Structure formats: structure tokens, C-alpha cells
Amino acid sequence: MDSHSYDMRLPHDSLPSSLTELIGYVHVVCALLACIGSNLGIAWDNDLYAYPFLEALHDPRGAPPGGDIMTLIYMKPWTRAGPYLVGFISAYITLDHGGTAA
């Protein structure tokens, strides 16, 4: 099964590899910050509760006010991309140390 193993690092003849690595890291970190920022901003703007059903247990009026976390956070890709982008960084670190991915 493991007979096909590829070095996933792309060949860059024109740019030094340290620069392309830096560009990669900067892109992913910017995307991560955008993801966290969109989560914070959407939650702030709509007074979201992380777990509305749990909050409703404490609220004597029943369901608390606030937007719909299901449609605003749970179903949107830009709020869910964080772990995916962390995976990018993990892959960069593995490949930087001579790892391979197949």
C-alpha cells in the first residue's frame, strides 16, 4: 500500500526555498486570523451563545435571545476553516523535516 510515496514539496527554481516557505506560512497564518476574527465578529454582532440549549436551562424566560449559531457559525466554511488551516501548518512542519506524504 505504501509503495507510492511522493515528496510533496513543490520545486521552485526561481525563488529561494526559505522565501517560499515564509510566503506559505504567512498565507496560512493570515487565513487563520481571518477565521478566528470572523468567528469573534459574527458572535459579537449577533450576541450568539455557544450552546443555546444549555443557556436556555438557566434563563427563566426560556430560550435566550441571540442569533442562530447553526446557520451563522456551524454551516459556514469561513468559521470552520481553523482546524483545516492548522493541518496546513502541521504538514509544513512535517515536510520541513524531510517527511513525506503519499
Added chain:
Amino acid sequence: MPACVRAGVDRMRIAPAYRTVLYILALMILGVLAFITYTDLHYGWSQAFNIVFIGFNRTLWGIGLAILVLMCVQRYWGVVRTALESPLWAPFARLSYAAYLYHLVVLGIVYMSQQSNYTYQFATAMYFFIGHTVGAYIIAFAHYMLFEKPLLNFEAMLLRRYAPQ
């Protein structure tokens, strides 16, 4: 260890003290995120903490898992690595995606066919949890045998047939 990821020859050198720090950090991130909802259930969260939690929880979970996977790929953390490398996980790993897809169906069938409300209590929730898990895996096993494995075999035949010589 996933067969698709291989550490290189130049293994990352990490001093034992830093490995311990990373171990505690990953354990704390995953543990806190897994159990923090207890405080929401029993005491409630302020609006500020709700926003912070929504902002960071998924990314933090990813960071905790990434530390764990990276350390295991670099062949550190012997106990954790040995436990996660165990071949006992293989059948569950093959079924996990189908179980993920079907557990919502199981949940829907069970909860939407309730004839009356039931009292939420720990033991009941625990038994539901075990039942949902086993039910989802049984359906996932049938799915695997009926669809997934035959198509994988078919794909392997096709790829062998049309493999570049």
C-alpha cells in the same frame, strides 16, 4: 500512525523538557475543551465568554490534535504513539466515516420516534450514547460491506488495469 504520513530521516530534535510542556499543553487543550461545557450546563457563561469560546474553540481543538499528531509522527510520546498505532483501531478507523454519516440518521430515528418526553438524566443519556454509537457502527458495517469495500475492490481493479506501465 496513518500510513500516509511518514517522518523524515532528520527527525525533529525536541528537548525532553519541551516535549513534556507540549504534552501537558495538548492534554490541557483537549481536556478543557472536552469538559468545559460542564460549566455552561451548571453555571452558565457570560456573553463575553460565549464570544471568546465561539471564536477560538475549533481552532484550539485543531491545535491540540496537531501537537499530538506531530509528536507521534516524529516518533516521540511512546505510550500515546503505541496506543494510537495499535491495530485494534483499524476496523473502527475504516468504519468511522460511515459511522459519522449514519449517526445523524440513528439520532433522527431514535429521537423523532419518541412517543413522549423523557426526563433527562445522566444514566439515560449514557445509555442513549452507547446505543447511538453501537447502532451507527452496525449500519456503518453494513454500508462498508455492501458499498464501500466492493467499490474499493472495483477501483483497485480499474487502477491495476489502467496503471501506467
